Amino acid sequence: xxxxxxxxNQKGGVGKTTTTINLGACLAELGQKVLVIDIDPxxxxxxxxxxxxxDVTEDIYDVIINEMPLAExxxxxxxxxxxxxxxxxxxxxxxxxxxxxxxRETRLKEAISTVSANYDYILIDCPxxxxxxxxxxxxxxxxxxxxxxxxxxxxxxxxxxxxTIRLVQKHFNPDLAIEGVLLTMYDARTNLGTQVVNEVQxxxxxxxxxxxxPRNTRLAxxxxxxxxxxxxxRKSRGAEVYLELAKEVMxxxx
Ligand code: ADP
Ligand code: MG
Numbered sequence: 001x002x003x004x005x006x007x008x009n010q011k012g013g014v015g016k017t018t019t020t021i022n023l024g025a026c027l028a029e030l031g032q033k034v035l036v037i038d039i040d041p042x043x044x045x046x047x048x049x050x051x052x053x054x055d056v057t058e059d060i061y062d063v064i065i066n067e068m069p070l071a072e073x074x075x076x077x078x079x080x081x082x083x084x085x086x087x088x089x090x091x092x093x094x095x096x097x098x099x100x101x102x103x104r105e106t107r108l109k110e111a112i113s114t115v116s117a118n119y120d121y122i123l124i125d126c127p128x129x130x131x132x133x134x135x136x137x138x139x140x141x142x143x144x145x146x147x148x149x150x151x152x153x154x155x156x157x158x159x160x161x162x163x164t165i166r167l168v169q170k171h172f173n174p175d176l177a178i179e180g181v182l183l184t185m186y187d188a189r190t191n192l193g194t195q196v197v198n199e200v201q202x203x204x205x206x207x208x209x210x211x212x213x214p215r216n217t218r219l220a221x222x223x224x225x226x227x228x229x230x231x232x233x234r235k236s237r238g239a240e241v242y243l244e245l246a247k248e249v250m251x252x253x254x
Pocket of ligand 2: 016017018040044
C-alpha cells in the first residue's frame with residue numbers, strides 16, 4: 001500500500017524541501033519506489049532534483065487546474081526508483097484560481113489516485129502557506145511530516161498548522177495523521193539547540209523522530225548540483241542522517 005506524506009510547515013526555511021529531496025532519495029536507496037510532487041511554486045525541489053525549469057513543459061499546475069493526467073507530468077530522476085512531478089512559477093496563480101473551482105480541495109487527491117499503485121511512497125513538498133495548495137496536499141495525504149528548525153520560536157506558528165490539519169480532518173480527510181515531527185538544522189555546539197529539542201519533545205511527545213538533522217553545509221550545497229545528498233557526498237553527515245531518517249520512517253510504517 002502506498003503511503004502519501006506531505007512535508008508541511010508554513011514557515012519558510014525550516015527544511016521542508018531539503019527533507020523531501022533527501023528522504024525521497026534515501027527511501028529509493030532502500031528499495032522503495034518513490035514519487036516526489038513539488039507544489040511549492042518556487043520549485044526548489046524540482047531544481048534540487050536536477051530538473052531544469054526551462055525544460056518543463058507539463059507540470060503540477062496543469063494537473064491541478066487543467067486536469068491533465070498526473071502520469072503525463074512524471075519525470076524520472078537520475079536516481080533509480082525516484083520520480084518527480086515538477087512545478088514552475090505558473091503554479092503561483094493556482095491559489096487564486098482554485099478558490100472558484102468545483103471540488104477544489106480534492107483535485108490533487110484524485111490525480112494521485114491514478115498513479116498510487118506504482119509507488120511505495122509519495123512525498124508532497126508544500127509551499128510556505130496554508131492556502132488551497134496545502135489543503136489539497138493534506139486532503140490527498142495519509143500523514144504529514146512537520147520539519148521544525150532547531151532555533152528560537154521553533155514552535156511559533158505551529159498552532160495554525162495544527163488547526164488547519166484539524167479542519168482538513170473534519171471536512172475532507174478524517175484519517176489524516178501526523179507522521180512525525182522532524183528537528184532540522186540542529187547545532188550541538190549551542191545550549192539553544194538542546195533547549196529547543198526539549199521544548200519540541202515536550203510539545204509533540206512520541207511524534208518527534210529520534211533522528212535529528214544537524215546543520216551540514218553539504219546539505220545546502222547539493223541542490224545547486226541537482227543531486228540528493230547521497231549522490232552528491234555519500235560520506236557526509238547529511239547523507240548518514242537522512243538515511244537514518246528513511247529507516248525510521250520505514251520502521252514506523254512496517
Ligand atoms: P523550506 O523548504 O522549508 O523553505 P529548505 O529545505 O529550502 O527549507 O531549507 C532552507 C535553506 O536551508 C536552504 O538553503 C537549504 O539548503 C538550507 N538547509 C536545509 N537544511 C539544512 C541543514 N540540515 N544544514 C544546512 N543547511 C540546510
Ligand atoms: Mg521549500
